[in-house]
Each structure stands twice: as C-alpha cells, then as structure tokens.
Amino acid sequence: xxxxxxxxxxxxxxxxxxxxxxxxxxxxxxxxxxxxxxxxxxxxxxxxxxxxxxxxxxxxxxxxxxxxxxxxxxxxxxxxxxxxxxxxxxxxxxxxxxxxxxxxxxxxxxxxxxxx
Amino acid sequence: xxxxxxxxxxxxxxxxxxxxxxxxxxxxxxxxxxxxxxxxxxxxxxxxxxxxxxxxxxxxxxxxxxxxxxxxxxxxxxxxxxxxxxxxxxxxxxxxxxxxxxxxxxxxxxxxxx
Numbered sequence: 001x002x003x004x005x006x007x008x009x010x011x012x013x014x015x016x017x018x019x020x021x022x023x024x025x026x027x028x029x030x031x032x033x034x035x036x037x038x039x040x041x042x043x044x045x046x047x048x049x050x051x052x053x054x055x056x057x058x059x060x061x062x063x064x065x066x067x068x069x070x071x072x073x074x075x076x077x078x079x080x081x082x083x084x085x086x087x088x089x090x091x092x093x094x095x096x097x098x099x100x101x102x103x104x105x106x107x108x109x110x111x112x113x114x115x116x
Numbered sequence: 117x118x119x120x121x122x123x124x125x126x127x128x129x130x131x132x133x134x135x136x137x138x139x140x141x142x143x144x145x146x147x148x149x150x151x152x153x154x155x156x157x158x159x160x161x162x163x164x165x166x167x168x169x170x171x172x173x174x175x176x177x178x179x180x181x182x183x184x185x186x187x188x189x190x191x192x193x194x195x196x197x198x199x200x201x202x203x204x205x206x207x208x209x210x211x212x213x214x215x216x217x218x219x220x221x222x223x224x225x226x227x228x229x230x
Contacts, residue, residue: 040223040225041222041223042206042220042221042222042223043160043206043220045217045218057217090159090160092160103148103210103218104150104162104165105162105218106162107152107159107160107161108159109158109159110159
C-alpha cells in the first residue's frame with residue numbers, strides 16, 4: 001500500500017551527538033513536512049518542502065536542518081541534540097498546497113527520539 | 117495569527133454514550149478544517165475534513181462534524197461510542213493563504229469505559 005514510512009521507529013542518541021531521522025513516501029506527493037510532537041501536546045511544524053523548495057518555520061531552531069534529495073525521501077538532521085529535543089518526530093506528505101483537498105496531509109508513524 | 121482551541125483535555129465516557137468534542141478556531145478568512153485521530157501507539161490518521169459545501173461532514177467510523185461559520189466551530193460528534201474509539205483527537209485548520217501550514221489544537225484524549 002502507498003504510505004509514509006519513517007525509520008527508525010525509535011532512536012536513542014547522546015547529548016550533542018548528531019542524529020538523522022528519515023522519511024520516505026510512495027504517494028508521489030509534492031510536499032513533505034516535519035513535525036515535532038512532545039508528550040500531550042499538538043504536533044508543531046518545523047519545516048516543509050514543496051518539491052525542492054525548503055520552507056522553514058520562523059521559530060524552528062537552527063539546530064534542526066532538513067534535506068530532500070528526491071521526491072521520495074526527506075531527512076531531518078539534528079546537529080547537536082539537547083535533552084529538550086526528546087520528542088516524537090512526525091513526517092507527513094500532501095499532494096499539493098493552495099489546492100483545497102489536495103492539501104490533506106498523510107502522516108507516518110513517527111520516530112521517537114530519546115536523548116541521553 | 118490562526119489558532120485552534122480544544123477545550124476538553126480529557127473526556128471519559130461509557131460505551132454507547134454520545135460524544136461531542138469541541139473545536140473553535142480563530143481566523144477571519146477561508147479555512148479548511150480537519151479532525152485527526154491518533155490511536156494508542158499508532159500514527160495520526162485523518163478522520164474527516166471540510167473544504168466547502170455541506171457544513172455537515174461525515175467521516176470514517178461513524179464520526180461526523182459540523183462547521184458553523186458564525187461560531188468559528190467545527191465540533192466532532194458520534195452518536196454511540198465504542199471502546200475502540202479510545203484515542204487522542206486533534207482538530208486542525210489550514211488557511212488558504214498560509215502555504216499549507218496546518219495548525220493543530222492541543223488534542224482531546226478520549227477514554228471509553230467498557
């Protein structure tokens with residue numbers, strides 16, 4: 001089935017040690033998003049790619065970067081994870097934007113990051 | 117700036133009870149409205165959405181929501197809940213002018229007593 005896949009499901013890293021989370025999609029959607037979701041909170045958008053066009057949210061820390069080498073894959077890089085970065089990281093896709101129903105976002109299962 | 121309010125943090129119901137979860141948003145322009153559900157240990161799934169047309173929207177698993185523009189509300193309803201409806205429910209909104217930025221409410225945890 002077409003879907004949004006995130007690997008790994010659980011990631012443990014050390015304080016300050018760079019970590020990369022990955023997302024892939026078989027939906028052939030133009031837009032890919034990364035969200036951070038902390039316990040009992042709403043998902044918070046970090047950034048999104050519209051095709052190759054990167055769109056950063058104003059309040060996303062510089063510690064968070066992203067790469068999208070092709071349509072199917074998108075990576076979240078955390079350069080120096082702090083204890084406060086422990087969270088669930090969600091990847092989502094949508095076919096398009098500015099386009100009504102085409103904006104509907106489809107979420108992956110998430111990667112839970114633990115920082116020791 | 118847009119915002120979404122879900123006033124109930126945790127709702128506890130017995131099976132077969134009727135459900136209504138509140139959602140209010142603040143934005144003066146055209147919006148698209150969503151309800152997402154997150155079952156324990158699972159990913160966010162779309163429950164239903166409103167873009168235009170009939171303000172009463174029917175979704176999966178017997179859920180429905182009504183968009184009341186004058187009240188800036190998009191409440192989720194189900195006439196008779198089941199134990200399997202235990203989950204976290206998120207209301208969300210996008211504004212046509214905001215480049216697909218989806219704003220989520222803080223979520224309502226629904227617990228169903230068997």
